[in-house]
Amino acid sequence: MITPDERLFTGEAALITARGLKKAYGRAEALRGASLDLRAGEILAVTGASGSGKSTLLHCLAGIVRPDEGVVAYGSEHLDHSPEERLSELRRSDFGVVFQFGQLIPELTALDNVALPLLLAGTRRGPAHQKAREWLERFGVRGQAGLRPGEMSGGQSQCVALARALVTEPKAVFADEPTGALDSLAGEQVMTALVHTAREIGTAVLLITHDAQIAAYADREVWLRDGVVHSAPADVLAREAARREV
Template structure:
């Protein structure tokens, strides 16, 4: 288990309520993410996992409740400040990667650095280093349509981590992959996160993926029903 310790949670959700139209997604969900840990959030389809991640990442605002990060109420921050945090402190990985199809793997990974003002030559250099770290050396000039699912997801992970974020939000990162590619992606993510001290909020329905986490929280009908289960961490 990762034993990184902090005086309190790095990111905390309290009593979150969120509906999509008339359909409730969260019904008072509360969750803490500690610095340097990998936390798996599990539950059946429709239990509110992705909505919880989106609220905690500042992508959507809850109808009620609070999300606190580093002493700031994310749910009260203006969109400009939230965008800044997603460029600097947060990295996000979705199930299908959501890479920009017109850009090569190298330029997809370099994009967050370029948006943050890093000179192009340095951004591309760092992007290449991160692709190599995720076992994607040799695919720098491939565009998303030319990549396998595993290649695309490793590129997405490199893009999420290239800025050195404090938190990575991974929403079903292995959901579109076969078992071998999924293991490769999760091994790379877990190793890199622990090496860099990055916290990971991992949304998954797959027990094998959840087994890479330090803790597990289970959602049922929009509420966290179990938490702090210690898992056997895969080496």
């Protein structure tokens, strides 16, 4: 029986629930019983040392990787047993994913990259491009609509990647080190845009980071150590409480 640390869970209905996740790559154990709740509309930072399993946890929650053991539930739906077609559908509609280097399609313009999730969901080209322009505007990169990823700065490319992840107004965005390849100023701009937009549309964000300044944007922070999720230490909890009072 799984007995999770109750400090990690709020008692509120979770948008995504993970219990007892285990995942190994050969002999290397990335997750060793990780449990976590992500509430609707919250921004949750998962921090930890390099190699602690942070990216694997995100991939399991987003349905990119299946855990070897444990449960990942999106509402009442068990993603760990869902067919690949359903997982792909969720990532087109209910989930958005942002990686450290954006992973934009290099042959497509910024506009086409952002419109792509809408086109894959069946939206006609004209309306898809119109909505994509609106989302590029939200992130301050509408002027880059006709540029390809290689013609933009790192910060601009990451803002385009965020626009692509949020264009369908998903229930959850999974952001894996979204500022890791940026300088501090560009990182702050990207995080400010992500947090503001997520709060505006009510999207939950699972933020993977090793940077305490980036984690400070979150409503709540947990640590991943040796493949297990732990509640944040007292100084981090005090910082979160002080931020909420401001």
